[in-house]
Amino acid sequence: MSKSVREPPKPRRRFRQKSVIPGxxxxxxxxxxxxxxxxxxxxxxxxxxxxxxxLSGIWEVATDxxxxxxxxxxxxxxxxxxxTASIFGGIVAWVLTRYDFPGRKLADAVVDLPFALxxxxxxxxxxxxxxPNGLVGExxxxxxxxxxYTPVGIFIAMVxxxxxxxxxxxxxxxAEIDKEVEEASAILGASRVAxxxxxxxxxxxxxxxxxFALAFARGVGEYGSIIFIAGNLPYVSxxxxxxxxxxxxxxxxxxxxxxxxxxxxxxxxxxxxxxxIQAWSRRRFGYV
Amino acid sequence: xxxxxxxxxRAGELLALLGPSGSGKTTLLRxxxxxxxxxxxxxxxxxxxxxxxxxxxxxxxFVFQHYALFKHMTVAQNIAYGLKARKRSERPDKAEIxxxxxxxxxxxxxxxxxxxxxxxxxxxxxxxxxLARALxxxxxxxxxxxxxxxxxxQVRKDLRRWLRExxxxxxxxxxxxxxxxxxxxxLSDRVAVLDRGRLEQVGTPDEVQxxxxxxxxxxxxxxxxxxxxxxxDGKVLVNGRPTPLxxxxxxxxxxxxxxxxxxxxxxxxxxxxxxxxxxxxxxxQGRQRIEVDRPGAKTVVVEASDTARLAGGREVGxxxxxxxxxx
Amino acid sequence: xxxxxxxxxxxxVRDDAPRPLGSVVTERPLVRWLLIAVxxxxxxxxxxxxxxxxxxxxxxxxxxxxLAAFSEPDAQSAIRLTLLVAAxxxxxxxxxxxxxxxxxxxxxxxxxxxxxxxxxxxxxxSPVVSGLIYVxxxxxxxxxxxxxxxxxxxxxxxxxxxVLATIxxxxxxxxxxxxxxxxxxxxxxxxxxxxxxxxGWHAFRTVTLPxxxxxxxxxxxxxxxxxxxxxxxxxxxxxxIRGLTNTLPLHVEILYNEYNFVAAFAVxxxxxxxxxxxxxxxxxxxxxxxxxxxxxxxxx
Numbered sequence: 001m002s003k004s005v006r007e008p009p010k011p012r013r014r015f016r017q018k019s020v021i022p023g024x025x026x027x028x029x030x031x032x033x034x035x036x037x038x039x040x041x042x043x044x045x046x047x048x049x050x051x052x053x054x055l056s057g058i059w060e061v062a063t064d065x066x067x068x069x070x071x072x073x074x075x076x077x078x079x080x081x082x083x084t085a086s087i088f089g090g091i092v093a094w095v096l097t098r099y100d101f102p103g104r105k106l107a108d109a110v111v112d113l114p115f116a117l118x119x120x121x122x123x124x125x126x127x128x129x130x131x132p133n134g135l136v137g138e139x140x141x142x143x144x145x146x147x148x149y150t151p152v153g154i155f156i157a158m159v160x161x162x163x164x165x166x167x168x169x170x171x172x173x174x175a176e177i178d179k180e181v182e183e184a185s186a187i188l189g190a191s192r193v194a195x196x197x198x199x200x201x202x203x204x205x206x207x208x209x210x211x212f213a214l215a216f217a218r219g220v221g222e223y224g225s226i227i228f229i230a231g232n233l234p235y236v237s238x239x240x241x242x243x244x245x246x247x248x249x250x251x252x253x254x255x256x257x258x259x260x261x262x263x264x265x266x267x268x269x270x271x272x273x274x275x276x277i278q279a280w281s282r283r284r285f286g287y288v
Numbered sequence: 289x290x291x292x293x294x295x296x297x298r299a300g301e302l303l304a305l306l307g308p309s310g311s312g313k314t315t316l317l318r319x320x321x322x323x324x325x326x327x328x329x330x331x332x333x334x335x336x337x338x339x340x341x342x343x344x345x346x347x348x349x350f351v352f353q354h355y356a357l358f359k360h361m362t363v364a365q366n367i368a369y370g371l372k373a374r375k376r377s378e379r380p381d382k383a384e385i386x387x388x389x390x391x392x393x394x395x396x397x398x399x400x401x402x403x404x405x406x407x408x409x410x411x412x413x414x415x416x417x418x419l420a421r422a423l424x425x426x427x428x429x430x431x432x433x434x435x436x437x438x439x440x441x442q443v444r445k446d447l448r449r450w451l452r453e454x455x456x457x458x459x460x461x462x463x464x465x466x467x468x469x470x471x472x473x474x475l476s477d478r479v480a481v482l483d484r485g486r487l488e489q490v491g492t493p494d495e496v497q498x499x500x501x502x503x504x505x506x507x508x509x510x511x512x513x514x515x516x517x518x519x520x521d522g523k524v525l526v527n528g529r530p531t532p533l534x535x536x537x538x539x540x541x542x543x544x545x546x547x548x549x550x551x552x553x554x555x556x557x558x559x560x561x562x563x564x565x566x567x568x569x570x571x572x573q574g575r576q577r578i579e580v581d582r583p584g585a586k587t588v589v590v591e592a593s594d595t596a597r598l599a600g601g602r603e604v605g606x607x608x609x610x611x612x613x614x615x
Numbered sequence: 616x617x618x619x620x621x622x623x624x625x626x627x628v629r630d631d632a633p634r635p636l637g638s639v640v641t642e643r644p645l646v647r648w649l650l651i652a653v654x655x656x657x658x659x660x661x662x663x664x665x666x667x668x669x670x671x672x673x674x675x676x677x678x679x680x681x682l683a684a685f686s687e688p689d690a691q692s693a694i695r696l697t698l699l700v701a702a703x704x705x706x707x708x709x710x711x712x713x714x715x716x717x718x719x720x721x722x723x724x725x726x727x728x729x730x731x732x733x734x735x736x737x738x739x740x741s742p743v744v745s746g747l748i749y750v751x752x753x754x755x756x757x758x759x760x761x762x763x764x765x766x767x768x769x770x771x772x773x774x775x776x777x778v779l780a781t782i783x784x785x786x787x788x789x790x791x792x793x794x795x796x797x798x799x800x801x802x803x804x805x806x807x808x809x810x811x812x813x814x815g816w817h818a819f820r821t822v823t824l825p826x827x828x829x830x831x832x833x834x835x836x837x838x839x840x841x842x843x844x845x846x847x848x849x850x851x852x853x854x855x856i857r858g859l860t861n862t863l864p865l866h867v868e869i870l871y872n873e874y875n876f877v878a879a880f881a882v883x884x885x886x887x888x889x890x891x892x893x894x895x896x897x898x899x900x901x902x903x904x905x906x907x908x909x910x911x912x913x914x915x
Contacts, residue, residue: 005627016724021805023816031730032617032804034711037689038782039736042748047713049751076757095654100603107655109898113662113839116890116897118844121883124871125665128672128880135668136660145554147825151785160661181639183323186343187350188370188425192642195887196370224846224864241743244868245851253756267739284360284405323639343639 050261061258067243071262074240077151078219081158082166086212088159089166090204096167097174105216111167114160119224126157149231153172154239157225162215169211173204206281210274217270220263222247290315292329293487295480297429297463299334302455305465307482308508314467316482317431320463322346335430349422349460353434355414355474357406363417364389370425392420395454412443419451422478423460432464435469448475469509473497481505503614505544513552513588514561516544517613526561532609539615547611549577549591555583560574563587566598582602616705628915670886679915684870684881692858693866693882699840700849700862704781709839712789713831717819719790720756720797721805731794745783749776770852777862780848786836787907792834793827796909829907833900836842844886 017022050058057181061067096108121268130137131146140147149151177200204285230237240259247256290312297303305313318324322343330339338346358366367389371380382390393399396416406414409481415435422430435451436444452475456463467473472479473493481488481496481504489501499504503514518525519535524545536544557563564582571577576597578590590606598604628675644882674681684690715734720725737745752758753770763770804826808818825830846864853860861869863886870879900908 016722018720020654020770020809021721021800021802021818023717023819024722024724027714028722028724031711031715031718031734034715035730035733040785042752042783043740045751046744046748048758054877082776088654091650092654092658095651098641099651101651103655105898105902107334107658109894110662111779112894112897113666113890115402116840116844116893117666118846118864118883118886118890120846120867121669121886121890122665123843123846123881124879125668125672127871128876129665129668136664156661160777161746163661178356179356179640180352180354183343184352184356184421184503185373186639187323187348188344188373188421189344190369190373191344194373199358211418218741221744222741222847223741223743228868231770232507241741241847244743244747248750248851250384251756253754256747257751260741260747263741263744271739278684 024181040287046257046260046264049257053258058258058261061255067240067255068215069235070243071259072237073151073154073236074220074263077154078158078162078216080102081219082162082212082216084155085159085162085166085215086208089163089211089215090170090208092163093167093171093174095135097171110165114164119161119222120161120228122169122225123228124158126153126160126225127189129171129228130143130156148229149233149237151230151237153229154226154237158215158219158222158231162219162223163220165214166208168209169214170204170207173207177203204278209277212278213270213274213277217267220266245268289321289330290326290485295468295487295490297605298459298478299461300459301477302452302462302464302475304476304479305463305470305474306439306479306506306508307466308388310389310484312375312485313467313482313483314327314433317465319434321427321431323350327500327502332495332501335375347425347428349427349430350421351415351418351430351432351435355406355416357418359406362392362403362405363398363409366406366417367392367421367424369421388424392424395423396420410443411439415439415447415533416450419454420465423458428461430460430462432462434465436466436468439585442500446593457558473509479612481508483508484572501542503546503565503612506612506614511549511589512546513549514586515545515547519613526608528570529559529561531561531611533613535613539613544614545608545611546614551608551610552590553607553609554590554592555605557603557605559607561608562606564588564604564606566600566602566604568600569598580606620786666887666891669883670879671795672876673884675880676877680794680883684878685885687878689861690866690878690882693861693863694885696774696777696861697843697863700781701776701839703778703837704785704842705835707782708785708789710833711786711833712793715790716793716797716825719794720800721802733841734790735787737783738791740783742784742835742847743851746780747854747876749779749783753779770789771852772856772860774860776852777849780852781842781845784845784848785841788838788841789831792830792837792908794909796821796827796830826907829900829904830909831906833897833904836893836896836900837895839892843889 053061064070092107092111096104096111126136127148128155130140132141132146132148134136134148137147147150147156181199182195185199186192190198221241223239223245226239227242230239230242230243232238240263244256244259247253247259295316300324305316307313315324319326320339322331322338326339330337332338333346346494358369368385371385371388379385383490389402390399393402396419398413398416398420401409401413401417402609406417410577415438419432419435432451436447439447446571448471454460473496476493478490478492479496480490483504489496489505491499496505497509508514515526517531519539519541520534524531524533524535525544528544531545533545554560562580565579567579567581568588569576576592578592579587580590581587588606642650650904661746673684685694719731750757750771753763753776754770755764757771766787770779798822804822805818807820809815813821843862844864846868847860849862850865850868852866855861855865857869864880867879867883867886870876870882
């Protein structure tokens with residue numbers, strides 16, 4: 001414990017702390033210019049357009065039966081898909097981190113495939129696999145499951161697209177688990193199952209939730225990998241992003257903007273939730 | 289990697305497993321705990337063979353070097369964990385668990401901390417919680433792996449004394465692992481010195497210090513100098529001059545003589561066993577230490593209480609007044 | 616302890632040599648293999664099978680039909696357009712990412728967290744919405760629509776729109792990779808270079824750049840994969856004019872919707888190949904330069 005040294009006078013809060021390193025003005029200026037022109041201005045235009053409608057206008061678009069059902073499909077199926085991706089993604093992350101088996105590194109690399117594979121490619125591949133005459137679709141049809149051109153197909157595409165988020169957020173935490181903590185639990189008499197449920201899993205929950213939220217947000221906005229397999233039947237398997245495209249092709253900018261703003265609002269709430277989860281887990285588990 | 293040996297731990301004693309890193313002391317501790325498994329040999333607790341008993345049923349307490357506390361549980365939940373993990377039939381009721389946790393918190397002097405999380409505690413406090421958690425299950429033996437290794441020097445000293453107190457009060461059979469000789473000698477009833485997987489010596493701190501059975505033990509317990517000597521007619525000669533040491537029975541010919549820095553004295557050249565030039569001298573904890581370079585041999589350290597600081601480069605003679613002789 | 620010692624486990628002394636019990640920090644082998652099987656089946660079914668399908672379908676009618684898909688002029692112009700778009704968008708985001716991470720990682724200033732959040736924004740916007748916002752700005756009925764019409768400048772349904780949408784969706788890639796990396800590396804090395812008389816630019820080139828090169832390569836790789844493969848955003852702003860504004864993914868869509876499956880999958884296999892190469896290089900970078908790519912990868 002060091003003795004308290006005389007505190008230096010508190011510096012006046014300034015915009016930037018002094019530094020000998022050059023280039024601050026140039027790089028920050030360039031950053032802000034790019035950000036403003038590429039990201040903020042177009043997004044502001046969207047908000048402007050939507051605010052022209054007013055809340056009641058947006059509400060009117062949202063409650064249009066076709067729009068409403070598209071939003072319901074997008075959010076509902078995405079929730080289910082994110083849940084599935086989180087459960088299996090958790091297992092995948094556990095297996096990849098904790099067990100050694102031939103082909104582990106390859107399997108680990110494969111997890112990132114949905115990040116790298118263009119969505120349109122994934123879309124047509126899934127569509128042909130799950131079509132009634134496709135490799136998997138045929139088998140599913142035998143047990144009475146119609147995958148392609150139904151919400152089941154949307155679900156499959158969303159699991160595909162969400163899986164890497166679920167795996168990659170949990171994986172580093174599993175790698176960081178202190179083996180001694182598990183040993184401590186075993187020594188204190190806990191069975192392996194009890195060790196897993198009481199000691200190993202609870203600290204992983206924030207990461208699992210984060211992965212779930214990321215997969216959910218991605219699923220809601222996803223377009224390319226879904227439209228081929230979904231069949232896009234209004235009221236049944238039509239997703240919200242597709243409806244934006246349809247409205248745009250009808251030059252209904254206002255309607256498209258309203259749906260977009262609703263989707264944006266939901267993804268911001270999701271982002272906020274992620275931040276809250278992380279802040280909570282930092283406070284709760286801290287560094288030991 | 290451990291070699292064959294038998295180590296008998298007495299009920300109620302505080303035993304230190306002392307050895308350099310890689311000596312196998314932590315492996316031995318983990319085998320006793322049931323965390324690692326021996327290829328052969330047995331672990332016997334009070335007459336029962338525990339070798340095949342899984343860790344969960346072995347009834348040992350283990351304190352990890354880095355505590356291994358459950359971060360998402362409060363202090364009280366951490367301590368109660370072992371009791372709550374028991375089968376329903378053997379589990380104490382809630383009030384009893386609460387009472388025991390309270391007692392343990394009193395014992396480790398952290399009574400007001402029941403609802404804190406480990407992240408809100410200092411290193412020393414976490415170590416005490418880890419100890420309370422291990423004691424809560426009333427283990428047959430308490431095992432501590434480098435219990436003070438991760439702590440500041442001052443906290444370390446306080447905790448050492450405190451651990452001894454706790455041991456005296458509970459009478460808990462305890463084995464702790466350390467690489468710090470001072471810690472082992474100060475704290476334990478008996479010390480077991482391990483080196484490269486072999487058990488070198490077991491004995492009280494006095495025994496191992498005064499009668500080390502091997503150069504390894506001797507060297508590990510403190511600074512030593514090593515000198516070539518000759519055993520002849522029960523006497524030990526260095527550079528042809530007799531020393532006060534007697535050669536062990538049956539030992540004749542070239543031997544090794546080991547001495548501690550305080551078992552050397554400055555002497556006139558005609559009475560000296562060794563000669564050399566002073567390289568430097570420094571004062572540490574009130575005693576004067578002088579490094580002496582010897583031509584063609586290792587530099588030796590001499591400890592003297594009465595000498596003034598010796599100038600570097602001065603020629604000196606050294607006399608061996610005590611030491612240990614090994615083949 | 617005042618309490619009695621715990622019940623001694625009543626175990627008879629055995630003579631048989633102890634068999635290893637197995638590690639206490641893992642599951643029983645049966646459970647382990649079951650979980651591995653579940654994970655691999657899941658990965659196989661959801662990730663590997665679609666990838667295999669792309670190549671299988673592309674080659675369903677033989678090499679001749681496969682190669683024919685690329686000799687079509689529309690396919691060639693789609694390849695050219697995709698390369699052109701990536702050649703503009705990736706360097707743009709590279710420069711932006713380096714500038715942004717320099718400003719953010721090497722300096723302390725107010726509003727930094729907000730800035731980082733804003734740079735990340737495009738990741739949380741649906742691709743379709745990313746296209747939509749540019750239509751709202753530059754479309755014929757958009758914010759600048761009348762102005763652009765008057766001066767005969769075409770952005771939407773033309774190359775500039777496609778490039779803009781691509782830049783938007785890949786905007787955060789380089790910056791988000793480099794910011795934590797450069798933050799972890801701190802400013803000490805640059806300061807040392809400056810005290811030794813280096814100019815700012817020289818210090819950047821000789822000190823900063825070598826430190827971040829693998830992270831930079833990694834992020835550019837991912838940025839490029841996304842830029843070439845982007846579908847939703849580009850689809851909205853492109854107008855699907857064959858031979859003019861169709862990128863490779865859009866060309867895949869058109870062929871597929873025309874039931875020209877072999878050609879669709881052939882073109883798709885090109886993109887899948889790009890994805891595989893990207894993954895392979897990415898994995899190699901991760902195995903070899905983990906510490907140089909991601910901050911915090913170093914174990915303490």
